[in-house]
Amino acid sequence: MKRIIGILILILTLGFVACNNEDVVVPSADLSEKSAQVAVNEISMQAVTAESEYEVEFFSNLTPTLSHWYKMGKHFKWTQKLRYQYNHCPDVEITEGDNDGYPKVIIMDYGDSTVLRNGTVLSGTIEITISAPRSSKDYERTVEYIEFGVDSMTVDGFATITIDKLDTTFRQYVSDLAFTLADGTVTDLTSERVWQWLEGMDTPEDQGDDVVVISGQAESVMTIDGATDTYKKEITTPLKRTGDCRYIVEGVVEVTLNGVLISSIDYGDGTCDDTALVTDSDGNQTEIDLHYRKYKEEKNKNQSGKNG
Numbered sequence: 001m002k003r004i005i006g007i008l009i010l011i012l013t014l015g016f017v018a019c020n021n022e023d024v025v026v027p028s029a030d031l032s033e034k035s036a037q038v039a040v041n042e043i044s045m046q047a048v049t050a051e052s053e054y055e056v057e058f059f060s061n062l063t064p065t066l067s068h069w070y071k072m073g074k075h076f077k078w079t080q081k082l083r084y085q086y087n088h089c090p091d092v093e094i095t096e097g098d099n100d101g102y103p104k105v106i107i108m109d110y111g112d113s114t115v116l117r118n119g120t121v122l123s124g125t126i127e128i129t130i131s132a133p134r135s136s137k138d139y140e141r142t143v144e145y146i147e148f149g150v151d152s153m154t155v156d157g158f159a160t161i162t163i164d165k166l167d168t169t170f171r172q173y174v175s176d177l178a179f180t181l182a183d184g185t186v187t188d189l190t191s192e193r194v195w196q197w198l199e200g201m202d203t204p205e206d207q208g209d210d211v212v213v214i215s216g217q218a219e220s221v222m223t224i225d226g227a228t229d230t231y232k233k234e235i236t237t238p239l240k241r242t243g244d245c246r247y248i249v250e251g252v253v254e255v256t257l258n259g260v261l262i263s264s265i266d267y268g269d270g271t272c273d274d275t276a277l278v279t280d281s282d283g284n285q286t287e288i289d290l291h292y293r294k295y296k297e298e299k300n301k302n303q304s305g306k307n308g
Contacts, residue, residue: 002287040294046154052150052155104129125146160174211242235253262281
């Protein structure tokens with residue numbers, strides 16, 4: 001496997017974790033309310049970015065097979081070994097142009113509820129346009145997200161994907177997206193980021209062996225409680241996602257708010273679990289539940305109250 005080259009890029013949304021329909025909850029101690037909410041919102045946006053980009057990769061890598069099936073009039077029903085639960089998959093429509101089948105447009109309509117094998121619920125529409133054959137110098141993928149939802153969050157906007165000509169394991173994503181969080185917070189993000197496939201790209205019908213990493217840095221503007229703040233983040237240890245886990249399994253992200261370091265998010269040592277460790281600027285540490293998007297001390301307190 002080739003070494004990951006040193007690339008510094010602007011990256012606004014990264015990651016592979018899950019959202020849910022509950023309101024964001026922040027801890028009452030150690031971390032300030034605003035910095036804690038920024039950390040939770042950051043994790044939530046990572047979830048949408050990860051799943052939306054992975055859906056694009058999944059269908060783009062299967063384009064020859066999809067086109068063949070579509071011409072034969074076959075419906076797209078993935079077996080349980082693939083990405084979706086049995087009897088759950090998006091409706092797929094393919095339109096081919098007059099230039100040897102290009103541009104090729106793939107539309108995936110997820111409706112109100114398409115369930116992944118890991119339980120994540122997708123909705124809305126993704127439209128991929130492939131300009132030319134992969135061997136062409138004019139090859140390019142453009143993507144439009146139309147109210148595309150990952151659990152309780154949605155994303156709208158456009159992205160362009162460039163695949164490195166010399167090392168095809170690299171993808172550069174340039175996007176202009178609007179994220180709507182579960183609590184109604186809307187964040188407009190313009191980003192550039194790099195994926196690298198470490199394993200699994202040659203087996204598009206088997207997600208279990210997929211391993212990808214993301215590296216870079218980011219800057220964005222977020223409005224919380226009517227106040228607009230600028231936050232930046234830098235991936236100090238590359239984020240890693242494996243195909244058999246719904247969460248980031250490794251990597252560290254440092255977040256600054258209005259120029260002040262407020263937190264570091266550590267996703268662990270490669271083990272698949274639902275926990276990340278958030279450390280504030282004073283060294284205080286708090287665990288966050290990646291599935292429920294809550295700090296675990298608050299999640300446990302709420303569950304204890306309900307049981308009592």
